[in-house]
Amino acid sequence: MKFKKIEVPFPIGVEYFRSGVPKREVWEKDFFEIKRRGFNIVRTASYWNWMEPSKGQYKLDDIDAFFDLAKDNGLYVWIDIMLATHGACPEWLIKEYPDICAVNNLGNNILPDAHPAYSQGAMRHCYDHPAWRKYGGKLLDHVVNRYKKHDAMYAWGIWDGINLSTAWTSQGNQLPCYCSNTIKKYINWLKNKFTLNELNERVLRRYNFWSDIEIPRSNQNVLEMLLYKQFNYENLSDHLKWMINRTRKLDDIHETRTHGGWIPRPWDEICAEVADSWGMSMPSNNLLNENATSLMSDRVFAFSWARYLGKNNRWWNEEIYSGMSPGGVKWGNQTKPEELSILLWMTLIYGASGAMFWQYRPDYMAFESPGYNLASLDGKPTQRLEAVSEDILKIKEIYEHLPLGFFNSQVAIMNHQLSHEIFTYNELGDEFIQEIRGLFRNFWSDGIQADIISPKTDLTNYKLILLPNISIITDDVFNSINDVLNSNKDTNLIATSNFGLYSDNGLSSYNPPDKFSEKLGVRISDFSTITQEDINIGNNVLETPLGNYKIVKPTRFTILEQTNGSEAVALLNGNIVGIENLNKNFSWYGFSFEALSNKKDFYNSLSNKNNIFQQISVNRENVIPIIRKSNKKGVLIFLFNLNEQDTICEVTLNIDIKSGVDLTKNETLYLSNNVFNVQMNKWGLNIIHCDYK
Template sequence: MHIGDQWMQLRSSDKTLDQAFDRPFPVGVEYYRPPVPPPEYWDEDFRRISAAGMSIVRVWYSWDWVETLPNHYEFDDLDRLFDLAAQHGLKVWVDTPLGTHMACPAWMLRSHPDMRIVRRDGSVQQNTTGAFAAHGAMTHNFDHPMWRVYVERYLRQFVPRYKDHEALGVWGTWDGIGYAGAWTAPEPYPPYNDYTIAKYKDWLYHNYTLDALNERLLRRYRSWEDVDAPRSKAAPVEMRLYLQFHRENMADHLGWMADLIDRLDGTHEQRSHGGSYPGPHHETVSPQIDSWGLSHHSSNRLTTDEPYSIACEAYGFQWCRAMGRNNRWWNEEIYGSFVGGLHPTEKKTLGQESALYIWLTLIEGGAGAMFWQYRPEYMTYEAPGLNIAALDGEPTERFDAATATIAQIDRIANHLPLAIPRADVAIAYSGPSDDAFDFNDQGVQFIQHHRALYRTLWAQSEAMDLVTPAMFWSEYSMVYLPHFAVLDEGALARLRGLLQASDGPHLVADGYFGTFAGKGHWSFKPPEGLSDLIDCRIADFDVIADFDVGAGKNVVQMECGTFTLPAGTTYSILEAQGDTAPIATIGDEVVGVRSADGRFTWYGFALSATASSQVTGQPGAPAPAGLVHDEVATALLATAGVESWFTLTGARIVAFRRHSRQGGSLIFALNVERHPARTRVQPRWPIGSARNLLGEQNLALCDGAFELTLGFGEAAVIHCVDI
């Protein structure tokens, strides 16, 4: 296998993307995963979906359902669905899950037994199913040389058949992009088929001489024949390189498919998506496609005593905006809770929560919102759950809430699309650091740490952006670097540029900052690559033990107060040098320092250890999850000179500033608490008037402020004339 001369060069072409829909912010629903629901229900369901103001029905059209014999395609049901959708004024979002989730045709595996995925232990993936794929989940490796041959033949039948149909809306080119077999793998490793390893070695050969590879991997290979793929994350240096190959490999496959579909169509939008939080592969694969997106959880937020944990979803929305080409993204899978068949583990999603996810998608610049799904998945124990209609197709409160929200958004259509002003605060994500934690079985904890300050500041109505080292940071007032452990060339270039500049953002690092070199091994002189610019060294490491908690030795003294740290909190013991000043201690040990110019602050422990939440933000993740204490977060902003866009007095709400297409600002306000909120809103910028667009009334201004009253789960949209 060879990587070819066009490695990662192909992608979807730039195109106009908003012409397919009759609304500036379309909402839709996943509807058909063959063979359910049966066709006799479609007409009435489509009538109800259209009457609700929804614009899209989504189809998950699996390969094994269509190409039942070699080069023999059965599109009869999809033909009928397209025609019926057109009759009801709906667009079809059609997924072609050729590289993910669903099974390839059985005849393909019989013809090519070596197409089955080989795991790292040499075992071969057998036929299987999943909650998302009752009649077959993915068993094939898309690196097989015949995969592209069959995919191209299939797409040359599929795309021309529907590209000119009036109902076509969006091509779902690659849903949930991941390693081959990621959705059926018993453990999170890529495939190890001979042809995949041969492709990896060819990739190495194109990027390294043998001597350079030895230097990169700290090995003594004397022949290319000795080079093999690593089979354990316990070897982080080699595994980091192997996963880099696989991420580029996914991007190459995605770009090839996107280019092919564009050559066959070239008009309609193509999309792919990741998960509900950052992933190390997202920045590599997302540029290959027109728009990015996510699936996300939706329950056990407003049904807990921590309703502001809904920020976990807003965090994922912001990440998608950061990753999408030209910031274009879709909220393509709003789940209606993972109920879990006959043994429910979660509360149902409330209608108010479903409505708020639509609003938050709009607020965070989404191209549109999609529910997963209309009816439940009748064929598996994914049902009952995820749905907005009941088993008999009748509306649930989630459907009714979506209907009402769509009608409200229609009333502000002339202000859309929104423009989102740059925030003063950025939270930086490091994919290599995510890998380092994942390799040590701490991947879930890494995301919880990374999300911790976002959750706290979101509840305080503080605007934030999510960034990576590949993006510009210089215009922010503060950039937070949670567990920025691995400092590779990109991260070092960004950090050195800012530290050497005469002005720029206040940098706040915490946790295992700079403890790993870019290759993936522990640093020989932390902070890696920055010891000439940062007058501080790591003297040692320690952890808060149960004994420390019992003896009261788990207290960190910070400038803003003292905070108790839970058992298991790890920390670096810092040794300040030169003019660098200690600012935080645990007992006699320094765990926080600040540079003489005040622009760099380093805490040796994760700030997420200062508070906690029982809502983890990820299904199945152990509680509690870390949070940054309100007082710590407020102190960080004050040190960096950051002020909120609003002063809010009275009951707590969450407020956002956006720019209207009509000029002026839009203030979105949400109430996530189970009681009415009466709040005085004072914008930081001067306004001449304020109009409640949903209430269709002008608001009285007093010293530039106005009052709002919001019920549980309600939203307000205020158009302000800025002066």
Template sequence: MRKRFPPISDKLPVFMHGADYNPDQWQHDPHVLEEDIRLMKLAHCNVMSVAIFAWSALEPEEGRFDFGWLDRVLDRFAEEGIFAWLATPTGARPTWMSHQYPEVLRVGANRVRNLHGMRHNHCYSSPVYREKTAIMNAKLAERYAHHPAVVGWHISNELGGDCHCPYCQEAFRLWLQKKYGSLEALNLAWWTSFWSHTYTDWAQVESPAPHGERMVHGQNLDWKRFVTDQTIKFYMHELEPLRKVNPELPATANLMDLFEGLDYRKLAKVLDVVSWDAYPTWHQPPDELGQAVHFAFNHDLFRSLKHKPFMLMESTPSLTNWQAVSKLKKPGMHRLSSLQAVAHGSETVQYFQWRKSRGSSEKFHGAVVDHVGHEHTRVFRDVAELGETLEGLHEVLGTSTDAKVAIMFDWDNRWAVKDAQGPRNMGIHYENTVIQHYRAFWELGIPADIVGPEDDLTGYKLVAAPMLYLCTQETGEKLERFVRDGGMLASTYWSGIVDEHDLCHLGGFPGPLRKVLGIWAEEMDALYDGEQNGIVLQPSSAGVLPGLAEEYDSVQLCELVHAETAEVLGVYRDDFYAGRPALTVNKLGQGRAYYLATRAADPFYRDYYQALCREAGVEPLLPALPEGVSVQARSSETEEYLFVMNFNGTVRQVMLDQQTYRDVESGETLRGGSLELSAYGVRILARQVQGK
């Protein structure tokens, strides 16, 4: 799909560059605002996220509101051409509210109510908290929804967590009644006959608890789904008074790196634009490139949630203060990591934080303006230089990613896999497995979308679905249609095991995938850490998957499968199942479905997916990439913008093909030959879309 999207805000139709700004912390010193505005302009920053945790400053006592300080900030922004994502302050409630209305505080899974403190320590079901939120948001909307400096709403901050109070228990029961209709249906879906835990009254149903019920997997899964739905309901409750005043103003909620607690695919449906917070641990041995791959995957995931550009709402311009080792970015890494987000589809680069807090838990977290308070720092120079770069990339704004490969990653499946009590309870590593498959495409220079089972697969040539443990009948039918219509499916072990209720499929695994894959699975052998088996490729495989080695090691999981209609391409090397199928292919309709029965060790995946992409007609963006160099592309209908990124601390050379390229920053014309990338360097090249 090649198209150009409209800007996130018509008020600011450029790349947004800025940070979280907390002027409420500096009301005692009016000089700070004027100095900050001077520095924002020097740093080429055009947008700030304001008032994220400012409830105490906005409502210092119940019913007494103070907007004067925020008026001054936004009015000065408007005068200086700076804009704001205005936050609702619900991420942390004021102390007076916790003291006067303890019901707003969350109750843990142990059924103990929290004390006041931290963030997100509030109950989404609490009538008091909902009322206070509605009042606050209505006042913000009345005052600022049409303010010239406001480009959108930043709803709360990093939504997450659950509450087990009586309000939430009742809401959970109502949610279940709506879903199942009867206790009979619920008992069947949860298989409560196991251990004689059948429910005979709705009042008996509670959320999972460490000192109560926590072994009913269908119940655990439904609780996580309920928490997502309850969070979405609260988001919509926050949004309602804002929309009443100005329905045109976009709204977002900042998401987090591979966050497990909420189904982001569902949450993304109610966001106008997806935004997220990225905090890599750069320069970490032994696999320094692992961070580049992990965050590339995240960028592609968040772009794929709505299949359009997203926002990098938070990153650090220097270091964090909460990671195990809060390491500085080496020279070049700030530009590289920021442009990596842009390469994968971000329309913003924003930071936590603008000015370092003087006290409390994040006083040493990185910021554009350090405690020294001026612009004469390495970090400030890095930020200002990036701001100049973003100002020069206007032609890239709104462009799309044209991926022919999709990788399935699903929250329901993720939750179910990790709750399975199956072959490896010391770690089945679902997320790492998906990223291991993704890394092959990253190394090959092949863009990929990260999709869910409900997504449309039209337009993809290859779909990789590693460990699709929870697979519904509908998903199985969709993948079967995809293959029949000419698509290529790459599936793996531990797929098609349970349905949407976490009940095992009967009649042979991989359940709904059995026909499309042409195999059935009998047993799963789990290997201890340090134990290995291997895949030995059959001579006939060379005609199907040219370029693979004769043998690869495998670890952790080995599924014992029987080929039905599938052709065996590789067999196990060792143990009592040596010679049995380890890699198969099944022809169905116009397409093919591959099945990998064991967790292969590197370098298998790069070789494997390179062969599959050749067969599927998926071409890399550049013909060959050195180790640690990534290329990503954003496209309009006529031009393709290649971000060639070097994640190595030394110079690398990249060979270009014979197409004509234009360096977007320098204007230099390139045709073939070698492209030099400095340590942690980025080059942005434009070329005509083929056929245009």
């Protein structure tokens, strides 16, 4: 699908107006300044109760003025239509349809609430009530028809932070809605998937009638909650599809957008496939410190996941928080200008369609203020705005090289969303994400590009696939792994930690790893842990053919047993904790690599064993090298110094180049055998253009 385009290869914008703030008197001066500083887009997002305070009476004079002023200043508009995002529906809708209120797992209606991001009322209406589509659809139609032909119109934000209807207040207890409309839809969904006997067999119940079914209200009801969550995630996707299709019917020119958070959620993939592009929001402060490489890697991991999810890899970093979060009277540590600069450049390098900052001015009305801002409360520029303005100029200087091209990755890491889901039931959702991030970080920090993928990906396109905590073996997981095992291609699989402990319905497997035990030549003998006491007395040495490594933090491990010709490849205190199958294309390590000492050496050995070709390397810790294809010719090398001091870095390229120019300093580099040295500033970026021989 072709969208309306902005005449730059990488548009950059800011969120500006939300439900009454900033006040109209400052708009003209601000829009002039926004354009002068090189921004292309202004984003507005107003809540439903602000846009339609009376039934059928749309109060959009402020949005009209916003569009006209944007046009006058040569800016484009990104408008969010917030029928299902954060904020409240109109008061008249609740009064007319009291049963539109979402209901929590305890059977209580969600009461009026608020949050720093939606101080004018938290969302408490359920999407499954017919009135939501009836009246929300009318507002959607009105807004699209009103602005679709405006010269400044650029993109429709259809669902910001897509999530369950109960997610926007603590009253929801982190579970779905339990109103009568949602329950009715769920029962019909079950009927379309199962007979009553099939359902009973799947969830180990003895329901006599469909009316007997109890809706699961605790994550400890694992088998039934997996089904209820699956229904709710498919339901989210269906509601998003309805809004997008309704928008496209009226306007097939402008992009439709939705986004999640910067931390993956189990419903991301099913929702992302519906929209024209995916995206995220992310905090920007507290990044540049002694843990800068780890913290920045976590952001880049989110970029890689968004790029995978986006249709045709189309994604936006649509909310880089422009200042500290949180704000309020007890504000947090302020964002450094360099933190915004690095996030902006990383967004560009990882293939985003553009970047948006949240916000230009503070929000004023609630405790997001005085944070999240490029301009001060009085509208004057902060150091962060000055830094971003300079970066916009620097990005313009490399326009001829854009869009950047990616080299094919040799390494991929699977993010299995259903396995993530079951980890959340055990209150280990964060640990699940941390392990994937850890695998990504150790390749990324060494200049190796690892893709983040799902089971839908053709795994045979890679040399090395890592499978962290693939705990539920669904059909798509089984098929994707089995295709590799049965192929003659040079692709190796490495599972870590929890693998195949559950069958696809959530029941613990009777023969783990489920569906793979005989094929891989392994059975689970038992489970154990390395405790702090074990570490203190030295019972923590892992023996492998790659070398010996210490377990340096308490961790769980799985005790394995060889069968069918498999080979032990890791021992811990006499226990087998790693096996390799007979064909030597699958290994399983029953522990987290994050627990190891000297991880850099371990990952280097792993890469060498699997013949991973490293295009670029550096001789300084916390200097991150990233290489991309130039749209002009040759390659661009981006070097990020995440150290808290200046440094000189030696760069080695394993590709033949004939010249190198530091575009940051406009200096020709001295090359010797594809090696050159670069002087780098603290928290700085150097951009090197190299031509092939």
